[in-house]
Amino acid sequence: MRFQDAALDGRAVVYAGIQADPLVVRLAGLLADASVGQLVLARAVMNGMRTDPGVWRTIAPSLFPDDRSEAILAASLEVADRGEQVRSQVRGAVVEALAELLLRRRGSGGAVRRERRILFDGVRAEIHPYDVTFEGPGPAEAYDCKWGARGINADVLYQLDDARTHAADEDEELRVGLVVFDTRLACDVRLETQTAPRDATSLTTIETLSQLASMS
């Protein structure tokens, strides 16, 4: 089993620009220390219709006044102000950046990388790279990040489980998981409709995001 940077095609170049957007970096940094309520607020605002901050303070009165809530609200409104297509890309990039940031906090010496392929002897490489990987020491980990539960589908579940199985075939341990910026309930409902293997795939949701920093 070996890791490799994904090929930088045209789409990847455009997306790399979005991943490097200072707004993405700022928002991920704010969300890394957010409460679950603040994470829900960010999700709502980024997917909201209205961009008046007063509306959102009224909707979530228990989260205000609070400096972090205000900063999250302001950054999320900046995302919401983007056009629909860009907004969607930015949201995805924020979830990936957040997962990367939390994994880096483990401080266990492993390399946290983005957009990586995992190659196995005699197995054709997957088209889609893994969003975030944790590459040793100890068992490697590969994560696919989703904005919402709806992003969970058979393709991603098979890709993750296949990678784990191929690693096991080479006597390597690869832990695979989904990081979903949505609630566990929504993910459970989504997973009930899926028949792809998922028993060995971890699920990190908005309620458990902070645990990414301490998992081992």
Added chain:
Amino acid sequence: MTSIGELIDRAQTGLEDLGLRAEDVADEWTFATELVAAQGRRFGAIAIQRGTEDAPEPVARAVDELLGEIGLIDDPHRAIDWLSTFPDLVAIALGEPIGSGSS
């Protein structure tokens, strides 16, 4: 004074309307309808426990503003996203746990 039960009734109506908009995405019909059902059970559980309580004025305003927000959504894809977010904002307003409930 509005009761928690009345707020939950309004939230349930808003949830069902959102679900109807989400159903326009044919491929996601099962997910949308099952998520509406799961969130509805969650609302029902809150109503049973706290339905007779008076809702503080900021809580009632929060739910009203939230219903105004989801009322503006006409894109079915966005409606699907809100089927999970909306009930959690109701939960935040009511001081209930986020993401709880059995699917």
